[in-house]
Amino acid sequence: MESRSKSNHQLHRAPCYSNVNRQQVRSPSVIVIGGGIAGIAAARALHDASFQVVLLESRERLGGRIHTDYSFGFPVDLGASWLHGVCKENPLAPLIGRLGLPLYRTSGDNSVLYDHDLESYALYDMDGNQVPQDLVTKVGEAFEIILQETDKVRQEFSDDMSILRAFSIVFERRPELRLDGLAHKVLQWYLCRMEGWFAADAETISLKCWDQEELLPGGHGLMVRGYLPVINTLAKGLDIRLGHKVTKIERRYNGVKVTVENRKTFVADAAIIAVPLGVLKAKSIKYEPKLPDWKEAAIADLGVGIENKIILHFEKVFWPNVEFLGVVAETSYGCSYFLNLHKATGHPVLVYMPAGKLANDIEKMSDETASNFAFVQLKKILPDASNPIQYLVSRWGTDTNSLGSYSYDTVGKPHDLYERLRIPVDNLFFAGEATSVSYPGSVHGAFSTGVMAAEDCRMRVLERYGELDLFQSVMGEDASVSIPLLISRM
Numbered sequence: 452m453e454s455r456s457k458s459n460h461q462l463h464r465a466p467c468y469s470n471v472n473r474q475q476v477r478s479p480s481v482i483v484i485g486g487g488i489a490g491i492a493a494a495r496a497l498h499d500a501s502f503q504v505v506l507l508e509s510r511e512r513l514g515g516r517i518h519t520d521y522s523f524g525f526p527v528d529l530g531a532s533w534l535h536g537v538c539k540e541n542p543l544a545p546l547i548g549r550l551g552l553p554l555y556r557t558s559g560d561n562s563v564l565y566d567h568d569l570e571s572y573a574l575y576d577m578d579g580n581q582v583p584q585d586l587v588t589k590v591g592e593a594f595e596i597i598l599q600e601t602d603k604v605r606q607e608f609s610d611d612m613s614i615l616r617a618f619s620i621v622f623e624r625r626p627e628l629r630l631d632g633l634a635h636k637v638l639q640w641y642l643c644r645m646e647g648w649f650a651a652d653a654e655t656i657s658l659k660c661w662d663q664e665e666l667l668p669g670g671h672g673l674m675v676r677g678y679l680p681v682i683n684t685l686a687k688g689l690d691i692r693l694g695h696k697v698t699k700i701e702r703r704y705n706g707v708k709v710t711v712e713n714r715k716t717f718v719a720d721a722a723i724i725a726v727p728l729g730v731l732k733a734k735s736i737k738y739e740p741k742l743p744d745w746k747e748a749a750i751a752d753l754g755v756g757i758e759n760k761i762i763l764h765f766e767k768v769f770w771p772n773v774e775f776l777g778v779v780a781e782t783s784y785g786c787s788y789f790l791n792l793h794k795a796t797g798h799p800v801l802v803y804m805p806a807g808k809l810a811n812d813i814e815k816m817s818d819e820t821a822s823n824f825a826f827v828q829l830k831k832i833l834p835d836a837s838n839p840i841q842y843l844v845s846r847w848g849t850d851t852n853s854l855g856s857y858s859y860d861t862v863g864k865p866h867d868l869y870e871r872l873r874i875p876v877d878n879l880f881f882a883g884e885a886t887s888v889s890y891p892g893s894v895h896g897a898f899s900t901g902v903m904a905a906e907d908c909r910m911r912v913l914e915r916y917g918e919l920d921l922f923q924s925v926m927g928e929d930a931s932v933s934i935p936l937l938i939s940r941m
Contacts, residue, residue: 550681
């Protein structure tokens with residue numbers, strides 16, 4: 452990262468918009484708000500397009516909901532840790548490939564909600580008895596059938612409902628799918644895994660929209676060395692101001708004025724807002740004039756869930772050599788699962804991953820109590836487990852700089868809310884995983900929206916400067932191609 456003194460020097464070169472300066476220096480400028488991967492991707496793209504760019508980040512670190520911790524002596528991601536879609540179509544693939552960052556494939560293409568490669572799992576009941584593999588497979592097949600049946604429910608009902616309510620209707624129609632005893636507990640574990648994908652409880656997830664996300668091929672790859680090298684590479688040479696929490700954004704006919712917590716102000720032609728959805732919902736940033744009603748409604752109606760990590764570092768490995776250890780229970784709330792980092796990284800680490808209401812309840816505990824809670828879950832399935840020597844606890848729900856983990860579709864709200872959140876407002880542009888229609892909740896989705904916002908912003912600003920050469924790109928051998936007009940309607 453560039454030194455603070457160099458960053459200050461760079462900012463002084465950015466134009467402050469009096470009329471005199473505008474005539475003397477025709478250098479377009481943009482303020483990027485938020486130092487997660489969306490904001491950094493936007494700043495990178497604009498910097499490389501010769502814009503004056505300053506990035507304001509409220510934390511004292513970069514990455515946002517990407518947070519690679521090194522306190523164990525090796526990298527561990529407290530936030531995002533997977534590349535969902537290990538393939539050349541993934542927009543992050545070229546960068547990760549050039550950096551030579553290794554990936555560990557934890558599951559295949561169809562393993563988001565119900566895992567097909569179950570040889571990489573070991574499930575246990577509350578008494579520490581391992582669930583027979585054939586039963587786990589059988590219940591997994593039943594879970595797929597239940598999801599197929601919920602699609603029929605979706606087609607029949609005009610009004611939306613929760614996934615949980617749809618399950619109830621399926622069970623009423625097909626009682627044989629209800630399951631009981633140990634099979635019922637395994638089914639609850641599958642539901643728990645589904646809730647983990649959305650970071651929300653099944654009673655709040657939309658039946659109509661839950662499967663609208665596009666899944667890239669190639670399975671899910673764990674970033675063995677963490678995501679921080681990607682962040683640092685994108686941020687190299689940028690003018691970044693850490694500890695700059697934005698409190699006010701004023702948009703004017705000739706630019707924007709941004710105020711941070713210490714009342715310092717920044718001015719530019721435009722701004723890209725790449726803060727988390729939870730922060731937008733909290734309305735900690737004031738807008739003058741206020742955002743349009745349709746934009747505020749999109750912010751209010753999109754769901755933001757919580758998934759946390761309690762990372763336990765042990766002296767040595769005492770668990771089976773599988774990707775996940777699972778605890779089955781009577782309810783999805785009572786179920787648990789642990790990611791085995793040893794299989795991927797060689798380090799004796801298990802990661803407990805609560806989501807939804809459970810994650811929220813655990814955030815009310817101290818770090819030590821939360822660590823003990825996770826260890827108690829582990830002791831239920833492995834009674835001889837040794838005590839951890841270190842632990843880390845994430846708190847994405849109560850962290851004022853995130854106020855949630857990632858977005859999801861709530862009951863009764865349309866999927867196009869992601870697109871509405873993305874649409875610019877005058878010279879304010881929006882980026883982040885919650886503005887990705889195709890890949891919400893993912894790192895590559897957030898990255899893509901940052902690049903997209905940068906391009907939209909670049910064209911808008913250059914158009915105003917009279918420097919956008921529209922003919923250069925479309926005239927020539929493709930001049931006869933008809934380009935449709937873009938019409939938006941709210």
